[in-house]
Amino acid sequence: MTAPSGPPPDFPNAPPSPDVDDLVGRLLAGDRRALSRAITHVENGRPEGRLALAQLYARTGRAHVTGITGGSGAGKSTLTYRLALEQRRRGRSVGIVAVDPSSPFSHGAILGDRIRMQELTSDRDIFVRSMATRGELGGLAPMTDDVVAVLDAFGKDVVLVETVGAGQDEVEVASMADTTAVVVTPGGGDGVQAMKAGILEVADVLVINKADLPGADALAQQLQAVTPRDTHVPIVRTVATKGEGIGELADAIDAHREQLETSGDRERVALERARRRVLARARQRLLERLIGGPDGALRLDRLAASVAARELDPYTAAQRLVDGGS
């Protein structure tokens, strides 16, 4: 909980600390407690996390990352649980990252996705980690991609990322998942809502969950009508609570994965994703350099006070923050 002493080490020049070496060693040997602790370091943006990731990153890229997104109450947790069981049946080890929202007021969170995943805890080859959004927009937690990378390096064959209940704009998961499954349900004008939403555009697989409810056929027709014909986005019907359609969903994900491999899209997507990650981390480092230390924080406070008092406009203040004026 204490802040690390001194500035975060630079990369890749920082000497690897023996503690991190030990942690990484145990993680790679299959120690789940080490995996769990490494995820904590990464999630909290601690130097140990960065160091661990620097060592682990070369071992990533093997897991197939599946994003599961959709509205609140669409059944994402239950679907994730069933899909995890199905992937295990296919002989694959599974990591799950389940994201729930942080309170904007207290910054606390109730992480309740495990309630629907209780049966998974008896299987040592399934590792479930809950994350809070901690103020991040877009339906994910700030370090989700790095947490996925740790699970990937640990050797998980499949990583399922379940987003917060997404509205129309929570499409961030698509930028980090190999396959994005968008979950919709009959009723409530979902078809039209989904059309408005960018959420439909990011779907590699569309899932109509609760397909035993009235309106499922109409929804399927609506979705078919609005899905671009040349993209062939499959529509899968599931009843997650009963485990129906889960095999078909896993098939659709496998098919998309194969399509990525054979079309050469995988490399293109990987490059685009890498670029985004570098930029995101660079942005973060620049900010740390600007306002990470006590001096910087103080300068920000002073500039903010000037802006609040209408003595400075935000653009001028930002320029002074960056250029070093006060």
Place this chain on the structure above:
Amino acid sequence: MTTETPLRVLIAKPGLDGHERGAKVVARALRDAGMEVIYTGIRQTPEMIAEAALQEDVDVVGLSILSGAHAELFPRVVESLGERGVTPDDVLFFAGGIIPDEDIPALKELGFREIFRPGASTRDIIAYVQAWAAGRSAGGEAAGSEPGGESKNAS
């Protein structure tokens, strides 16, 4: 940039009783105090609780029980946690529920630092967890040096 990292707390109900209102009230109170609370629901086996604590790397484990089976279940939970390297040395264990006076010493012996009984306020629980966290980050010694401590027994 790096603001205070939220405490991660597991709130779990071992055993077969389905009375989860207290657990939910505590979970929500801790959330409102800025903590990240992993809530796993009712009817948890000791193994499920221990696995959740391991996978979520929590700072705090809070068990709620109203069935009276604590003397039987709590040692098994602590054992399962210990098998996974989750011990009272670095994780705060506390409990809440209907637990008679005479059972408290044994639970404290197991590693439960505090037992909150009916009538305990959520403010007490929050303050207790926060004080523990402050003591831990101040050097980790405070945890062991606290006085034996009367159990909270508000009326």
